[in-house]
Amino acid sequence: MLPMGFSKLSAVVDVEDEKTMTQEITGAQMTGAEIVLQALKDQGVKEIFGYPGGAVLPIYDELFQQDEIKHVLVRHEQGAVHAAEGYARSSGRVGVALVTSGPGATNTVTGVTDALMDSIPIIVITGQVPTTLIGTDAFQECDTVGITRPCTKHNYLVKDVNDLARIIHEAFYVATHGRPGPVVIDIPKDVQFATGTYTPPEKVRHRTYHPQTEGDPQAIEQAVELMASAKRPIFYTGGGVINSGPAAVAALRALVKATGFPITSTLMGLGAFPASDPQWLGMLGMHGTYEANLAMHDCDVMIAVGARFDDRITGRLDAFSPGSKKIHIDIDPASINKTVQVDIPILGDCGRVLEEMLRLWHEKKAEPDREALKRWWDQIDLWRARQCLAYENRNDVIMPQYAVQRLFALTRDLDPIISTDVGQHQMWVAQFYGFEEPNRLLTSGGLGTMGYGLPAALGAQAANPDKTVICVSGDGSIQMNIQELSTAIQHNLPVKVFLLNNNYLGMVRQWQELLHGNRLSESYVEAQPDFVELARAYRWTGIRVEKPDELDDAIKRMLETEGPVFVNVQVANVANCFPMIPAGHAHNEMILSEEVKSSEEAGV
Amino acid sequence: MNKPATGIPPASTYFMVPESEREEQHTLAVVVDNEPGVLARIIGLFSARGYNIEQLTVSETEHDKGISRITIVCRGTPKILAQIRNQLSRLVPVHSVADLTMEGEPIERELALVKVRGEGDKRIEALRLADAFRARVVDAHTGSFVFEITGKTRKVDQFIQLMKPLGLIEVVRTGIAAISRGPEAMKM
Ligand SMILES: Cc1cc2nc3c(=O)[nH]c(=O)nc-3n(C[C@H](O)[C@H](O)[C@H](O)COP(=O)(O)OP(=O)(O)OC[C@H]3O[C@@H](n4cnc5c(N)ncnc54)[C@H](O)[C@@H]3O)c2cc1C
Ligand SMILES: Cc1ncc(C[n+]2csc(CCOP(=O)(O)OP(=O)(O)O)c2C)c(N)n1
Ligand SMILES: [Mg+2]
Numbered sequence: 001m002l003p004m005g006f007s008k009l010s011a012v013v014d015v016e017d018e019k020t021m022t023q024e025i026t027g028a029q030m031t032g033a034e035i036v037l038q039a040l041k042d043q044g045v046k047e048i049f050g051y052p053g054g055a056v057l058p059i060y061d062e063l064f065q066q067d068e069i070k071h072v073l074v075r076h077e078q079g080a081v082h083a084a085e086g087y088a089r090s091s092g093r094v095g096v097a098l099v100t101s102g103p104g105a106t107n108t109v110t111g112v113t114d115a116l117m118d119s120i121p122i123i124v125i126t127g128q129v130p131t132t133l134i135g136t137d138a139f140q141e142c143d144t145v146g147i148t149r150p151c152t153k154h155n156y157l158v159k160d161v162n163d164l165a166r167i168i169h170e171a172f173y174v175a176t177h178g179r180p181g182p183v184v185i186d187i188p189k190d191v192q193f194a195t196g197t198y199t200p201p202e203k204v205r206h207r208t209y210h211p212q213t214e215g216d217p218q219a220i221e222q223a224v225e226l227m228a229s230a231k232r233p234i235f236y237t238g239g240g241v242i243n244s245g246p247a248a249v250a251a252l253r254a255l256v257k258a259t260g261f262p263i264t265s266t267l268m269g270l271g272a273f274p275a276s277d278p279q280w281l282g283m284l285g286m287h288g289t290y291e292a293n294l295a296m297h298d299c300d301v302m303i304a305v306g307a308r309f310d311d312r313i314t315g316r317l318d319a320f321s322p323g324s325k326k327i328h329i330d331i332d333p334a335s336i337n338k339t340v341q342v343d344i345p346i347l348g349d350c351g352r353v354l355e356e357m358l359r360l361w362h363e364k365k366a367e368p369d370r371e372a373l374k375r376w377w378d379q380i381d382l383w384r385a386r387q388c389l390a391y392e393n394r395n396d397v398i399m400p401q402y403a404v405q406r407l408f409a410l411t412r413d414l415d416p417i418i419s420t421d422v423g424q425h426q427m428w429v430a431q432f433y434g435f436e437e438p439n440r441l442l443t444s445g446g447l448g449t450m451g452y453g454l455p456a457a458l459g460a461q462a463a464n465p466d467k468t469v470i471c472v473s474g475d476g477s478i479q480m481n482i483q484e485l486s487t488a489i490q491h492n493l494p495v496k497v498f499l500l501n502n503n504y505l506g507m508v509r510q511w512q513e514l515l516h517g518n519r520l521s522e523s524y525v526e527a528q529p530d531f532v533e534l535a536r537a538y539r540w541t542g543i544r545v546e547k548p549d550e551l552d553d554a555i556k557r558m559l560e561t562e563g564p565v566f567v568n569v570q571v572a573n574v575a576n577c578f579p580m581i582p583a584g585h586a587h588n589e590m591i592l593s594e595e596v597k598s599s600e601e602a603g604v
Numbered sequence: 605m606n607k608p609a610t611g612i613p614p615a616s617t618y619f620m621v622p623e624s625e626r627e628e629q630h631t632l633a634v635v636v637d638n639e640p641g642v643l644a645r646i647i648g649l650f651s652a653r654g655y656n657i658e659q660l661t662v663s664e665t666e667h668d669k670g671i672s673r674i675t676i677v678c679r680g681t682p683k684i685l686a687q688i689r690n691q692l693s694r695l696v697p698v699h700s701v702a703d704l705t706m707e708g709e710p711i712e713r714e715l716a717l718v719k720v721r722g723e724g725d726k727r728i729e730a731l732r733l734a735d736a737f738r739a740r741v742v743d744a745h746t747g748s749f750v751f752e753i754t755g756k757t758r759k760v761d762q763f764i765q766l767m768k769p770l771g772l773i774e775v776v777r778t779g780i781a782a783i784s785r786g787p788e789a790m791k792m
Binding site: 145146149150153154155157174178179207208209211332333334336337338341 | 636637640641644645648652683686687690691693694696697698699
């Protein structure tokens with residue numbers, strides 16, 4: 001059962017059918033290290049994020065001798081991968097990280113898993129010990145392809161320099177086609193030194209991997225008919241719309257407008273539809289709005305687009321939208337009927353499918369059931385009137401929700417890119433920062449990786465030098481990759497960190513308060529550094545703010561100050577993030593904040 | 605609040621309940637590019653997601669194209685079996701996946717080599733049974749035989765059962781190779 005007996009054979013070029021395609025167009029002779037650089041250039045790569053070491057020295061040597069590709073030196077390999085993710089998500093291009101063998105490679109595992117969970121297209125190039133030493137427990141050897149097999153979309157160990165260019169081009173193809181994801185390429189040092197033939201990235205037809213992009217016309221037609229007959233419809237959209245790109249976003253917006261249906265989205269899909277639009281219900285799920293979750297629960301037709309029915313969305317499965325017919329558009333066959341059984345599955349790229357739906361909707365002159373739709377909107381407006389995000393503001397201490405609201409108010413015109421870390425602050429961003437455009441929110445949704453925010457912001461800044469990039473973080477999370485403060489200085493990446501400091505692992509504390517008898521086991525962080533001093537030590541500008549009436553000034557100063565700025569916002573310690581559907585509960589079993597409940601009792 | 609509800613699939617660790625649907629056994633054929641690690645990917649997929657593999661057979665089938673065919677016998681509820689097919693078909697080096705059990709009753713054969721210690725009456729009885737099962741003697745010594753038997757899993761099981769009292773020493777089985785009936789080939 002071991003894969004040992006398998007002989008190595010070429011994977012990309014079907015030699016018989018497509019003889020002309022690649023191998024024939026033999027390119028120049030180059031060393032493996034030169035091939036890496038050439039292939040990256042031919043793929044349009046301008047920046048990479050990395051950290052050198054013995055097993056990648058030949059590649060670093062080549063990097064040194066050219067200036068087309070800029071290298072951003074991070075301070076930890078995990079940072080390189082998150083930076084590549086931030087680069088990719090904010091630009092729609094592939095992010096690339098370069099690290100050495102052994103510890104360099106193992107340090108990337110969290111980032112690679114993060115990219116797999118959130119469908120982010122990145123390439124991680126790892127050095128490996130020379131082929132002759134593989135398997136001998138050589139210095140800084142690890143089984144990189146073995147370790148990363150379950151956390152990549154695909155990975156490669158390159159044993160022959162003549163395969164190297166083809167594999168790199170194939171990796172870009174795999175990372176970006178179908179459901180995007182991370183690809184690891186492990187390159188032994190002797191392969192980097194060896195001379196071989198460069199294969200240019202011609203339109204190589206992959207032998208096996210051809211994800212379906214066009215939806216089944218019959219299913220699309222059925223879906224449009226179902227939509228036209230809906231009485232209580234809702235769009236439930238996700239990260240797949242952003243993965244698909246601007247055309248999908250445009251088609252979605254047009255279809256939502258044409259139908260007049262309400263729309264909600266997952267955390268990963270925020271920005272695909274503008275938050276300022278009246279048809280927008282806010283995010284759904286565990287910390288989603290009352291109106292979004294109840295509309296999902298009570299709808300009769302659900303149109304799921306590039307969203308994967310995550311358990312933070314569905315809550316208790318048997319109580320998830322029990323009365324609805326479900327349409328599901330997804331490019332990954334394994335996403336369909338994985339947790340929730342749907343009535344009309346449509347396998348394909350959501351951009352193509354939405355365009356087709358829109359065309360059919362107009363062609364059929366489809367009309368929604370106006371009267372039913374009006375009743376549905378009346379119901380939704382009643383839910384909205386509960387103002388589920390209400391919280392009691394204070395003037396002695398900054399409420400974290402207020403901090404995000406002010407940040408939004410004072411930065412929205414800049415159309416900034418916002419990255420977050422993981423925890424309450426992340427959810428407050430999702431609730432209170434109104435995203436108008438896609439690719440503006442960078443957040444770790446699927447893996448929930450604390451430490452994602454700062455390096456992701458650096459990557460986004462590298463891809464978007466003229467944009468304002470702000471990392472909203474927590475006092476716990478920021479310390480998981482704080483070393484990257486140094487990277488920002490070295491590479492003139494003027495990101496801003498907006499730290500909601502509550503002295504707690506706030507999200508953990510909240511669960512302990514609500515679900516574990518308020519036994520706050522290890523969620524209080526006793527010995528915090530002085531973040532402002534720490535930032536200054538890294539040669540950042542540090543700003544401290546503790547009073548609500550000083551907050552606006554602090555934000556303005558942050559924006560006006562050139563270069564990286566770190567704002568420590570001391571916020572109320574024990575605020576909770578509501579609404580909240582405890583894990584495994586139904587959408588209509590939501591916990592609301594005391595403020596919302598008491599306004600209800602008062603009949604407001 | 606944290607009491608598990610019954611009869612529903614788990615949505616979080618606050619609600620762990622076993623899957624109650626009936627399990628079925630299916631035979632899948634998977635055509636893959638014969639590249640390094642492909643088998644590890646497939647096995648890893650099963651182990652990572654907690655699916656059960658009952659049998660697995662692999663061999664290169666088209667050497668010049670570098671293609672191998674894998675036969676997998678696995679168990680699961682219909683929903684899990686559908687997930688297994690979808691998960692397999694999204695692996696990058698996989699050409700195609702067919703659920704042979706769903707397509708009809710496939711032809712399934714396996715081979716076993718069965719070593720039996722046989723003296724006196726038992727030796728004669730073993731040979732007689734082998735003949736009835738169309739097992740061939742592929743190695744013979746004064747005190748032992750090796751039989752080669754092919755057939756459906758059940759037939760091989762039966763033969764091995766019968767050899768036990770007669771002096772069964774050792775068994776090795778290939779796991780099944782399976783192919784659909786009729787003129788159609790598997791879609792590529
Ligand atoms: C502390 C915390 C709290 C959270 N709370 C919430 C919450 O309250 N609400 C919430 O929504 N999330 C929440 N999340 C995030 C949640 O865990 C999931 O990451 C998120 O809900 C998944 O989003 P998605 O369904 O859009 O899927 P994604 O992970 O973005 O997956 C995209 C889907 O689209 C498909 N796809 C990709 N490309 C295409 C294409 N071109 N065409 C069609 N389909 C495509 C993929 O196959 C996949 O099925 C939270 C996370 C954390 C860390
Ligand atoms: C790497 C990692 N370890 C642990 C967790 C579990 N976890 C989720 S949220 C959280 C607390 C985050 O604290 P902080 O960054 O201060 O954010 P807050 O919730 O206080 O806003 C923890 C520990 C995680 N998501 N990631
Ligand atoms: Mg905190």
